[in-house]
Each structure stands twice: as structure tokens, then as C-alpha cells.
Amino acid sequence: AAGRHARIVHRPTGADTTAADTRAAVRTLVAAGAGLLLFCGGDGTARDVLDALGPEPRLPVLGIPAGVKMHSAVFAVHPRAAAEVAAAWAAGRGVRLEPAEVVDRDEAALRAGRVSARLYGRLTVPVLPARVQQRKTGSSGPAPGTPAGIAAEVAERVGPGGLLLLGPGSTTYAVATALGAPGTSLTGVDLLRLGPEGALGPGHADGLATAARLLIRDARADQLHALPTTPFIALSPIGGQGFLLGRGNQQLTPELLRATGRERLLVLATEAKLAALAGRPLLLDTGDPDLDDALSGHVRVITGRRSGAVYRLSA
Secondary structure, three states: OOOOOOOOOOOOOOOOOOHHHHHHHHHHHHHOOOOOEEEEEOHHHHHHHHHHHOOOOOOOEEEEEOOOOOOOOOEEOOHHHHHHHHHHHHHOOOOEEEEEEEEEEOHHHHHOOOOOEEEEEEEEEEEOOOOEOOOOOOOOOOOOOHHHHHHHHHHHHHOOOOEEEEOOOHHHHHHHHHOOOOOOOOOOOEEEEEOOOOOEOOOOHHHEOOOEEEEEOOOOHHHHHOOOOOOEEEEOOOOOOOEEEOOOOOOOOHHHHHHHOHHHEEEEOOHHHHHHOOOOOEEEOOOOHHHHHHHOEEEEEEEEOOEEEEEEEEO
16 A cells, blocks of 8 residues: 555674574564564574564464474464465454464474374464464374275386375374384485386285385485486374375475376375365465466375375465
8 A cells, every 4th residue: 555665673793693683683673663573484483483472472463484394273274374364464364363382393202203283372363264374283193903904006107116205294204114124214205216027016015016226315406416216205284284295205395206207106095094184175385386286186195005095285
């Protein structure tokens, strides 16, 4: 609107900013009379904002997702959605304020072989339908027997000698173990090569005959771009949130995803994980809107050996 303008109310003093700078900026914005606080980052930044606002924060806050891990419920599902919520809030159109959890990765659970989240507090968040994400829910791991069935199905899809990229999470970790490649990263992207003897055969759980070999643990994007052949990519959505791409697997760049193609994207989930979404779609936030649109639609989710579900994938 005419006459409105932005002004700088805080400037960090050092060349490299820290959590203390984030907290100082938040306190300065509150003192300057901010009505809505937008911040850009991940769960660590959300914790800094919570620390600065105190135990009973009243100022509405909304996160623009730009971190490595974003398990908290204070983030928009993608940057465009954050802009839509902020614009609606400023115009007074249909935005409600709700308490939302700030969570971060539970390091003790991670050391025990689980990817889970710890609650640190709550912030007040402006909400529009389908624009703000759910919090991550913890997991005790897939049901017994399920990883072996999923692994056998994955092995058949990839084929003997094929390359397989496994994304982060408890489900994919269990699948890697069932494939015979323990030691993968719970929080990174790993590269496996299936054995040459054939994907299926008698004598192993659910017919799995060949072990996979771990080639790269916690791979970087540049390593993935240099692969000699096109891999399959196996991902499992974040429990409770449904995010498949763009949360914790940014090593899978838009360029790599275009090169592999939709047909080599394998979605893995237990039936319980899908049921917990209560019909909400699996979500995409690759940073490339055109790619998100191209990947959207219905996808077959592998839930076990010779079993699956058709589920909606949406940006």
C-alpha cells in the first residue's frame, strides 16, 4: 500500500552470525512493534526464536522453510505458502492463530537407532488450510517383518547390480539392514549397490537372496551427480508430516531428480505410517516449483512384499 515501507531495526555486528544474533534480532523486532515475525531457517532457528520470545510467547510467528531439518509445526509447507499466509494475515483474511510445537531431533533416540523429535515449547502461528505443516511424530521403527518385505520388493524393482539411493529415516534404515547393508546413516542419503546374484530366490526372508553393499555413507550432492549410472531413489515420508522431498534430503537436488525420473522414485512406508496421515497427501518442496508440479500426482507406495497403496503426492 502507498506509504508503507521497510526499515532496518537490527544489524549483526560480526561477519558470521550465531544463535545469539538471532535471539537479539527477535528481541529488537518485538521492541520495534512487529505484528508478525517471519524467520527463515530450520528447527535450530525455531528454537532460537522460542528462546528469545520467552515461555509464554504472544507474538505470531511463521517459519519459512530453509533448513536441513524442519520437524516443528511452525513452518509453512514451502516458501510460497509462507507468503500466502503472511499476506492473508496482513489483510485480515481468514487466518486463525494456533499454538504450534517447536521440536528438534532427539539425539539420544538417534544414538539408539531411532529418528524422533523432542518437544521444546510452543509458538503462536497464523494458519491457513494446507499452508502450514504438521509436526514430526516419533517412531519406534517399522513393525516386525515389514522391512524384509519392503526390501524384497525394492530389490526386485532395482534389479541385480543396480544402484540404490536410500534417504534418511527409520524405515529406510531398516530396509537397508534387511538388504544386508547395515551401517547406513539414519539422517543422510546413502548409496547401495545390489549384489549380482539376482534379486530374489529361496532361503531368505521374504525370498530376498542377495545382499547389498554400502558404497557411500551420508553422500554429498556432488558425489551423487558424479555417479556413472542412473540410480533408483528410495524414500520414506516423515511420520506425521508426510514430507517426501525437501526435508532432510536436500542432497537429492532438482537436477538429480530430473535425471533419475519419476519412474525410478520408490516411495516406502508401512501401512501404519500412511494411516497416521489421515488422508493428508505426501508433500514435496524441492525448491523447484516446476519439478514439484511434474512429480505431483498419484504414486504407488511400497508397503511390503507384493503389497502397496496408491497415494497422492502434492506440492
